[in-house]
Each structure stands twice: as C-alpha cells, then as structure tokens.
Amino acid sequence: MKTTRLDVGAESASPILQLADAVGTAGQPDAGQETERLERARAFAVPLLSGHRFDTGEDALEHADGVAQILKSVGAAPSMQAAVYLVYAGDFLTDPETVVSQAFGPSYASLVTHTRKLVKLQRSARDALLEETDQEVLAEQLERVRKMLLAFSHDLRVVLLRLASRLQTLRFHAASRTPCPRALARESQQVFAPLANRLGIWQIKWELEDLAFRFLQPEQYKRIARLLDEKRVERETGIERAREHLAQALAQAGVQAQVQGRPKHIYSIWKKMQGKSLDFSRVFDVSALRVIVADVRDCYAALSRVHELWHALPDEFDDYIARPKANGYQSLHTVVLDDEQRPFEIQIRTREMHEHAESGVAAHWAYKEAGSKGYAGVSAAGDFEDRVALARRAVLHQLLAWERDFAGQSAAQAAGLGGQGAGAGFFEDRIYVLTPQGSVIELPAGATAIDFAYQLHTDLGHRCRGARVDGALVPLITPLKSGQTVEIVAAKEGGPSLDWLNPQLGYLQSHRARAKARAWFNARALQDTVARGREAVDKLLQREGRTAIKLDELATQLGFRHAEALFEVVGKDEYSLRNIELQLRPPEPVVEDDTPVFKRSRSHAGGGNGVLVVGVGSLLTQLAHCCRPAPPDVIGGFVTRSKGVAVHRKDCLNFREMVARHPERAIPVTWGSQGASDGRNAVYPVNVSVTAVDRQGLLRDISEVFAKEKMNVTGVHTRSVKGTAWMTFTVEVADSALLAHVLSLVASVNGVRSAQRR
Known part of the structure; x- marks a missing residue:
C-alpha cells in the first residue's frame, strides 16, 4: 500500500512562499523563466544520465525524474526541481562544480x-546501521547523523x-519487487522519516515510514494491509x-468547508497498535475525515457541529491549535462514534494549517535557500531577508530537536539491550549556533x-572584544547554547589577551581556539627574538665592513636554511657571533711564513715526503694544509718566497x-716513491667533514x-647548533682512494x- 498526496484543489501559498513570490516579481525569474530553466537542466542531464544505473539498480534518468516529481508534489519551485537533474548529472562530470557553475x-x-x-x-557509513549493540558502532551511527545535520544546516536544499x-x-x-537492503530501509525509518517529520514534510514522512516498514517487517505489513482490505468496501461506504x-451539516450552519477522506498509513496504525497494545478494531484513525475551513473561528464552529452530529469519545480529543506540536503542526483531532457505534477520527484545520501539514516550511524555504542570494543572484534584502533568517533559525531548531530525538532513542535502545548509555553524551558535547546571516x-x-x-576566522578571534547573543551584549566568558545567534564586536586591530589562555578564567573552551591564541603569542615572541638577532648581526657586519653581503647566503654558509633561522638563534644567545666573524675572515690563500716544512709522519723518518719536482732534484717541498693532498690525487706545485714548493x-x-x-710560479710536480726508510708505507693527513644529528655518543x-x-x-674539530653537529676529522691515509670505503661506513x-x- 502506498501513500499518495491528496488532491485538495487550489491551495493558497504559505507565507514564506508568498514572500518568495513577492521578491520574484521584484527581480527574480518569473514562472516562464523558471520553467525554461527546469527544461534546460533536464536537457543538460539527459545525455549524461541515459543508459546509466545507480548502485541501487535504478535507472539514473528515471530516478531523477521521480525525485523532481516528488519535490513538485510538496510545493517546491521549478528551480528546485531543476537542481535535481544537475546534482545527478554531476556524478558523470569530470569537474562538476566548475561545469555547473559556468552553465x-x-x-x-x-x-x-x-x-x-x-x-x-552516507554510503561509507551505512554499515554502521547494522543491528549492533556495542558502543563503538552506535557512536559511529550517531556521529554520522551529526555530520548529516551540519550538511543540511549549511544548505537546506x-x-x-x-x-x-x-x-x-x-x-x-x-x-x-526487488529486495531492499535492510540497512537502507532501517536508515530510512530511523533517520530520514523522523527528519521529515521534524521539518513538517508529513507527506514524505508517511510514505517513507510505510515503505520502510514494508521491507523491514513484511509479515506485519501484509497482515495490517490484509485487515484493511477485508472490510474496505464497507468502510469506504460508511466514511x-x-x-x-x-x-451538508456544515453548509447549513454557514461554515464554508471542504470535507475529504484522510489517507490510511499502515506504519502509523501498527505503531499505535504496538504502543497502546490495541487490537486492530480499536484503532480509531483507520477511518478518518479531514475538514478544511477558512479560519480558526470556523475550526471550533465545525468542531461544535461535529459533536452535535455524533457522540464524541472524551479521552480522544486533542487541541493542537491551542497547543501546537514541537514541529509547528496545528489541527483539532476528535474521535466520534457513527450510527453503528464504529469509531472514526475527524481532523479540523485551516487552509494554512493544511498547507503546512502537507508540505512543511522546508519545501517553501528551499526556493530561497542560498545564503542571502536567491537562485538568480538577486539579493533578498529588507523585511524579506529578516523574516527568512527567522525561518532559517526555526528550521535549525527542528533539526536540533531531531538530533536530540535520535540520540535519545539510541540511548534508550542501548539501555534496553544492556548498554550503559551508549547514546548518551555523544550529542551533549557539541552545540550549533548561528551567525547573523x-x-x-x-x-x-x-x-x-x-x-x-x-x-569563523583566526583574525576575527584575535580582534574579538565583545559579543551580542540574540541581540544582547554578554560577557565573553558566557557559555553559548544551541540555536543562539551570535554577533562579534571586534576591534580594527590588535591581538588576544594573555588572560584567554588561563583555563581558570573560562575564556576559551575549544582546543583549536586556544591553540590559535597561543600561536599568536608565540609568533610575537619569535618576531622580537628575530629582531634582536638581526640587529646584532647588522652591527657585526657594519664593524667588518661587509654590509653588502647577502644574508641568506651567509646563513647557508653557516649551516642554516635561511637568514631568519640565523637571526633566531643569535637572538636567543644560542649562537656566538664569533662564528660569523670567522666565516667573514677566511684564511689567506698563500701559505703563512711560519708554516713549518712538511712534518714527516711516523713513516717518514729517513726520507722525503714522496713528492718530486719535475726536472729538478732535491728541492724542498711541503704539503698544503688547505687541501691536504694525498696519493693518488692530481697535484700541482707553487713556488713560495721562502719555504720551497707548496704542493696542492x-x-x-x-x-x-x-x-x-702568478702563473710563472706554478711548477709541475708528481708523486714519487711512497716508501719510508724503515720499510713502512708513507701516510698523509686528510680532512674528513661529517654532518650529523647531534646526540650522545656520536663522536665515539x-x-x-x-x-x-x-x-x-x-x-678533531666539532661544532653543534640547534641539534645539528658539524665535525672535521684529520686522519692519516696511505692512499686517498681507500678513503671512499671508510666514508661509506661513517655515513x-x-x-x-x-x-x-674536504
């Protein structure tokens, strides 16, 4: 059995829809343009959707057509129906956001x-709706509902x-007649139907419940459907x-009304039977009438006439006009006995109440939902914008109520299954507030x-100096509550207060906000440190007459990534300016006069240093300290003024x-005999440079x-800066070619x- 929307004839638009139409005449597209946009969107989607099927087995184009028709049945504008085709077409576009935005x-x-x-x-988290009892699965389920809530609140379309x-x-x-996955049916029953109910879209809510019930409990569904069909003719004749x-009675009393039969919903009948432990024969709304009148006064006039015609059951009367439901539903409900003492229900409401009950505020709100801009980009300013903001907050309150309903149901189910409040607390740790927009x-x-x-923004947080909550100024330490509208009063410039970081004062509760405030103070401290370091380095460069040097290159030569890093360690007094002075004063390229003649190693006791000057015998030679040559390096000689030939x-x-x-002082040299007089091989000092992460035991x-x-x-010479160690080892080798193996071991x-x- 399927619920269908009642044909109640021409209905007046709800106040929100009337406001949307008023703005439409002031700049929004007219009905013809809206219809043209719908046709254009469908034509755009047809070649993309044709021939494709979704993972449910549905034909993509037929599904899009069906969704558009459902939205039309609840009062959505053609522009909203056009959005359906664009959403599904996006699945088959490489860059859907860009393409749709341009078109x-x-x-x-x-x-x-x-x-x-x-x-x-939804697809990735649907498995969380399996019949599980452990807390982890329930937590995932609740978290998914929360994320859905945020997505819906961002754009209610x-x-x-x-x-x-x-x-x-x-x-x-x-x-x-294909099997429906139980997870999908359960999600429809536990998540989507309650959401539709909270938003007042009852036509969709009833059908979701009936179809989900059909797939989840087919035997119970068939039993109630069979009971409804057994006396269908008799019941329809009586009603x-x-x-x-x-x-006729209302017309004679001067009350203009439309009286119609009310559809029967199998799931609501079953739920009433279960909740009140009733037999099918005791469910009063199996047969029902609905009376639609012009105003509230006529509602009560019609109620009085009903009670004159039939005997009313006193315990079965509800006045939802005087006490509306939480989702805004209004109507008079009464149960009376007909001439054959069979109970049936009568609902009495105004045309406006009926429109709200059938379509809900969300259907009309969707036409204007896009921030402060409509679909055509025309600003909805003035009184309309204020009233739309109020409508949006009303919808948010219903979404929050839906969230609480869901959390409470999950907690109750967990308690019934022996869980210790698996659902409790998962929604209590979050709140949802609104910006003025x-x-x-x-x-x-x-x-x-x-x-x-x-x-909202890091800079806005730094400059926050006050706040208005629902229009009233409040202290900055006031805890916010869900549904409140918050407006920030900010200075043009400035930063946070150190008091904000004191947890005892209660200014900040969010770890993210506290981290941002702390980062601001850390950045300011770093700026001061870098400034001190820069000032010290600048003074040193002025004393050395090297102000033209590139600071980044100097920092790189000293082992830093950039100049800011050098300034930071200098500003913290973690790096001596003496190191910079040594870098600015490199050794003279010529050999110093006091450099001793080549000092023989332990193997040079009786011979020379193993270097021969080509064409000249018994000429004094010495190995240069700057490059420390060793066989079989390619070498060259340079004649010094008083110390013979320096070998490089x-x-x-x-x-x-x-x-x-001085090209005239260059002289060719070569390696001679490398044996010492005592028969041992000669060895030569070479420098090895090592860069490493500084740690205990590294040198050992x-x-x-x-x-x-x-x-x-x-x-050995070592230097360590900010966890990095630079080491220079002087080792003796007989052949520099053998050094490569040792270097690989050191690495x-x-x-x-x-x-x-080196």
Whole structure:
C-alpha cells in the first residue's frame, strides 16, 4: 500500500512562499523563466544520465525524474526541481562544480558539491546501521547523523533532495519487487522519516515510514494491509456517507468547508497498535475525515457541529491549535462514534494549517535557500531577508530537536539491550549556533563567543572584544547554547589577551581556539627574538665592513636554511657571533711564513715526503694544509718566497687563485716513491667533514669506525647548533682512494647525514 498526496484543489501559498513570490516579481525569474530553466537542466542531464544505473539498480534518468516529481508534489519551485537533474548529472562530470557553475550559476554548483559529499558520507557509513549493540558502532551511527545535520544546516536544499531521493529509491524497490537492503530501509525509518517529520514534510514522512516498514517487517505489513482490505468496501461506504452528512451539516450552519477522506498509513496504525497494545478494531484513525475551513473561528464552529452530529469519545480529543506540536503542526483531532457505534477520527484545520501539514516550511524555504542570494543572484534584502533568517533559525531548531530525538532513542535502545548509555553524551558535547546571516557553526559544548569568533576566522578571534547573543551584549566568558545567534564586536586591530589562555578564567573552551591564541603569542615572541638577532648581526657586519653581503647566503654558509633561522638563534644567545666573524675572515690563500716544512709522519723518518719536482732534484717541498693532498690525487706545485714548493691538489681553490695571479710560479710536480726508510708505507693527513644529528655518543661511534679501519686520527674539530653537529676529522691515509670505503661506513652511523673529504 502506498501513500499518495491528496488532491485538495487550489491551495493558497504559505507565507514564506508568498514572500518568495513577492521578491520574484521584484527581480527574480518569473514562472516562464523558471520553467525554461527546469527544461534546460533536464536537457543538460539527459545525455549524461541515459543508459546509466545507480548502485541501487535504478535507472539514473528515471530516478531523477521521480525525485523532481516528488519535490513538485510538496510545493517546491521549478528551480528546485531543476537542481535535481544537475546534482545527478554531476556524478558523470569530470569537474562538476566548475561545469555547473559556468552553465547555471554558483548556487547550483554549491548544491551539487554538498549533496555529492553527503551521499559519499552516507554510503561509507551505512554499515554502521547494522543491528549492533556495542558502543563503538552506535557512536559511529550517531556521529554520522551529526555530520548529516551540519550538511543540511549549511544548505537546506540538500535535505529536500536527500529526502526525495530516498523516497524514490524505496518506491523503486516496491514497484520492481526487488529486495531492499535492510540497512537502507532501517536508515530510512530511523533517520530520514523522523527528519521529515521534524521539518513538517508529513507527506514524505508517511510514505517513507510505510515503505520502510514494508521491507523491514513484511509479515506485519501484509497482515495490517490484509485487515484493511477485508472490510474496505464497507468502510469506504460508511466514511463516504459520513463525509456527505458532515458537509451538508456544515453548509447549513454557514461554515464554508471542504470535507475529504484522510489517507490510511499502515506504519502509523501498527505503531499505535504496538504502543497502546490495541487490537486492530480499536484503532480509531483507520477511518478518518479531514475538514478544511477558512479560519480558526470556523475550526471550533465545525468542531461544535461535529459533536452535535455524533457522540464524541472524551479521552480522544486533542487541541493542537491551542497547543501546537514541537514541529509547528496545528489541527483539532476528535474521535466520534457513527450510527453503528464504529469509531472514526475527524481532523479540523485551516487552509494554512493544511498547507503546512502537507508540505512543511522546508519545501517553501528551499526556493530561497542560498545564503542571502536567491537562485538568480538577486539579493533578498529588507523585511524579506529578516523574516527568512527567522525561518532559517526555526528550521535549525527542528533539526536540533531531531538530533536530540535520535540520540535519545539510541540511548534508550542501548539501555534496553544492556548498554550503559551508549547514546548518551555523544550529542551533549557539541552545540550549533548561528551567525547573523543564518550560517550554522558547530562548537564544543560550553564554548564562548571567543571560540565562535576563532571558528569563523583566526583574525576575527584575535580582534574579538565583545559579543551580542540574540541581540544582547554578554560577557565573553558566557557559555553559548544551541540555536543562539551570535554577533562579534571586534576591534580594527590588535591581538588576544594573555588572560584567554588561563583555563581558570573560562575564556576559551575549544582546543583549536586556544591553540590559535597561543600561536599568536608565540609568533610575537619569535618576531622580537628575530629582531634582536638581526640587529646584532647588522652591527657585526657594519664593524667588518661587509654590509653588502647577502644574508641568506651567509646563513647557508653557516649551516642554516635561511637568514631568519640565523637571526633566531643569535637572538636567543644560542649562537656566538664569533662564528660569523670567522666565516667573514677566511684564511689567506698563500701559505703563512711560519708554516713549518712538511712534518714527516711516523713513516717518514729517513726520507722525503714522496713528492718530486719535475726536472729538478732535491728541492724542498711541503704539503698544503688547505687541501691536504694525498696519493693518488692530481697535484700541482707553487713556488713560495721562502719555504720551497707548496704542493696542492689541482682542484684546490687556493691553488687556482694563486696560479691565476702568478702563473710563472706554478711548477709541475708528481708523486714519487711512497716508501719510508724503515720499510713502512708513507701516510698523509686528510680532512674528513661529517654532518650529523647531534646526540650522545656520536663522536665515539664515528671514532670507532676509524679505529676499526686502522686509520690514525690526529685531530678533531666539532661544532653543534640547534641539534645539528658539524665535525672535521684529520686522519692519516696511505692512499686517498681507500678513503671512499671508510666514508661509506661513517655515513652508515646512526644520525650521520653526510660524510665527505674536504
């Protein structure tokens, strides 16, 4: 059995829809343009959707047509129906947001993006709706509902699309008689139907409940459907006779009314039977009439006439006009006995109440939902904008109530199954407040206006100086509550107060906001430190006459990534300016006069240093300290003024510079005999440069490598800055070609970044 929308003839538009139409005449597209846009959107989607099927087995184009028709039945404008085709077409576009934005505008592109994200979220989390009792699964289920809430609140058009899409999917499974996944049916019953109820879209709510009930409990569904069909003819004859009798009586009493039969919903009948432990024969709204009148006064006049015609059951009367339901539903409900003492229900409401009950405020709100801009980009300013903001807040309150309902049901179910409040607390830790423009912001429970400001923008949080909550100025430490509208009072410039970081004072509750405030103070402290370091380095460069030097290059030469890093350690007094002075004063390229003649190592006791000057015998030679050559390096000689021939590696920068200035003093040299007089091989000192992460035991580990390879270490120089160690080892080798193996072993030591010959 399927619920269908009643044909009640021409109905007046709700106040929100009337406001939308008023703005439409002031600049929004007229009905013809709206219809043309719908046709254009469908034509755009047809080639993309044709021939494709969704994972439910539905034909993509048929599903889109069905969703558009459902939205039309609840009063959505053609522009909203057009959005349906664009959302589904987005599944088959490479860059849907860009394409839709260029063809139909940014409002539609935003809807496509958010709906696709929500669908992806639902599909990935649907398994959490399995019949599980452990707390982890229930927590995932509740978290998914929260994320859906945020998505719906961001753009309320999304909720209508998702509700209509889910209803169309259930209709497909019912019509095609294909099995409906239990997780999908349960999600429809536990999440979507309560949401439709809270938003007042009862037509969709009833059908979602009936179809989900059909798939989840097919035997119970068939039993009630069979009971309804057994006396269907007799019941319909009786209700038609009562309808005609009441219509005639109201006309005679001067009450203009429309009297019609009310549809029967299997799930509501079953729920009433279960909740009140009733037999089917005791369910009064199996047969029912609905009376639609012009105003509230006529509602009570019609009620009086009904009670004159039939005997009323005193315990079965509800006045939802005087005491509306939480979702805004209004009507008079009474149960009377007909001439054969059979009970039936009568509902009495105004045309406006009926429109609200059938379509709900969300259907009319959707036409204008896109921030302060309509679908055509025309600003909805003035009184309309204020009233739309009020409507949006009203819808948010219903969404929050739906969230609480869901959390409470889950907690009750967990308690009934032996759980210890699995659902409790998962929604108590979050609140949802609004900006003055109606945007929804999620915050942790107990959050203050400063937390709210930081959530909107970091700079706004820094400059926050006051706040208005629902129009009233409040202290900054006031905890916010869900549904409140918050407006921030900010200074033009400035920063946070140190008091905000004091947890005892209660200014900040959000870890994110506290981290942003702390980061501001850290950034200010770093700026002061860098400024002090820069000032000290600048003074040193002025004393040395090197103000033209590039600071980044100087920092790189000293082992820093950039100049700011150098200034930071200097400003913290963690790095001596003496290191910069040494870098600015490199050693003279020529050999100093006091440099001793080549000092023989332990193997040079009776012979020379193993270097021969080509064409000259017994000429004094010495190995240069700058490059420390060793066989089989390619070498060259340079005649000094008083110390003989200085031997350099050919690739030595000092040697190249001296030869360039005095080419006549260059002299060819070569390696001679490398044996010492005592029969041992000659050894030569070379420098090895090591860069590593500074740690305890690093020097010992590297020295052990040299010891194992039987290399004598004659000197070590180390320097450590901000956790990085630079080391220079002087070792004796007989052949520099053997050094590569030792360097590879040093590089494998824990923490060593590089090891190379200087």
